[in-house]
Amino acid sequence: LDKGSKVCRISRVPERITKQLVAVLAVLCSDPGREWYGLELMEHGGLSSGTLYPILHRLVLDGWLVRTRDIPSDVGGTSRRLYRLTALGERTAEAMLAARRARQLEPVRGLRPSMQPR
Amino acid sequence: VITALFVCLGGVALWVLHVLRSLVEPIIAAEVRGTFDDHLTARVVRAAYRLPTELAAELEAEWLAELGELNHRPRLALRFVRGLDKAADAIAGDLLPGSIAAHNAVPAGAVEEIRIPGKRRGPAAIQREALSSNWLAFIEVAPAQEAQVLSAVFEGESTVEIAARFGIPIREVHLLRARGANRLSALGRPPTQG
Numbered sequence: 001l002d003k004g005s006k007v008c009r010i011s012r013v014p015e016r017i018t019k020q021l022v023a024v025l026a027v028l029c030s031d032p033g034r035e036w037y038g039l040e041l042m043e044h045g046g047l048s049s050g051t052l053y054p055i056l057h058r059l060v061l062d063g064w065l066v067r068t069r070d071i072p073s074d075v076g077g078t079s080r081r082l083y084r085l086t087a088l089g090e091r092t093a094e095a096m097l098a099a100r101r102a103r104q105l106e107p108v109r110g111l112r113p114s115m116q117p118r
Numbered sequence: 119v120i121t122a123l124f125v126c127l128g129g130v131a132l133w134v135l136h137v138l139r140s141l142v143e144p145i146i147a148a149e150v151r152g153t154f155d156d157h158l159t160a161r162v163v164r165a166a167y168r169l170p171t172e173l174a175a176e177l178e179a180e181w182l183a184e185l186g187e188l189n190h191r192p193r194l195a196l197r198f199v200r201g202l203d204k205a206a207d208a209i210a211g212d213l214l215p216g217s218i219a220a221h222n223a224v225p226a227g228a229v230e231e232i233r234i235p236g237k238r239r240g241p242a243a244i245q246r247e248a249l250s251s252n253w254l255a256f257i258e259v260a261p262a263q264e265a266q267v268l269s270a271v272f273e274g275e276s277t278v279e280i281a282a283r284f285g286i287p288i289r290e291v292h293l294l295r296a297r298g299a300n301r302l303s304a305l306g307r308p309p310t311q312g
Contacts, residue, residue, distance in 0.1 A: 050201030054208035075186035
């Protein structure tokens with residue numbers, strides 16, 4: 001607690017590690033340097049938009065993911081957004097996936113075979 | 119002769135139908151397509167409307183752009199749009215934990231109510247400002263700590279600081295959702311606010 005700056009620092013602990021979160025991380029970790037559109041993550045991860053965007057939002061807030069750049073789209077005044085894992089996100093996600101592999105949990109449902117954690 | 123006449127008439131009728139179809143079909147298809155696109159766009163806008171203001175415009179633009187990429191995949195477009203209401207609700211509902219997570223920090227003057235059990239009405243509920251437009255955070259103070267906590271409040275300590283010092287968990291309530299459940303009255307906050 002830093003009283004001088006009137007800011008209380010609260011460390012972030014992941015609330016729940018869901019299969020959907022693991023699916024998104026598995027897709028992102030399959031090519032960590034790559035930038036992904038939300039739609040691509042949705043399709044590769046086998047997730048609905050209703051599940052994907054809250055996860056993306058939370059990962060961005062937690063600093064695991066960054067919105068790298070906006071690509072202007074054909075729809076007037078809008079732009080598609082690209083997401084990429086940060087170094088922190090990559091490290092943590094890899095660790096999380098490795099721990100999951102070590103526990104030999106079942107494959108992620110709905111995820112393409114090539115995207116499954118190996 | 120009559121048979122030949124009927125065959126000719128049939129041929130003409132078929133030709134007329136073909137011409138009509140080639141004229142009308144694209145119009146109907148375009149109309150249906152336009153209505154469908156309008157419907158999808160309206161659903162995206164409606165979903166974005168459920169978001170907190172600071173996120174609404176940004177996510178609406180992103181979602182509309184992604185929807186634009188699904189121009190030739192109507193089934194996927196419908197599936198995409200269908201999920202957005204759920205996404206918007208989840209993101210909006212995540213606002214408080216999100217704001218903690220986002221900045222890993224809570225502005226000290228931001229948390230806003232101290233509730234002392236047994237004194238749910240009246241001046242014992244000390245309220246300052248909402249954490250955001252939708253969230254009110256508060257702590258509950260046990261009677262044994264009441265005097266110390268009140269004194270800390272009057273010295274200007276924030277609720278976050280008090281919570282940390284006294285080991286009191288910070289709780290939060292969503293103003294709009296709590297309004298129906300009358301929880302705000304229990305917290306001493308007029309239901310008309312927020």
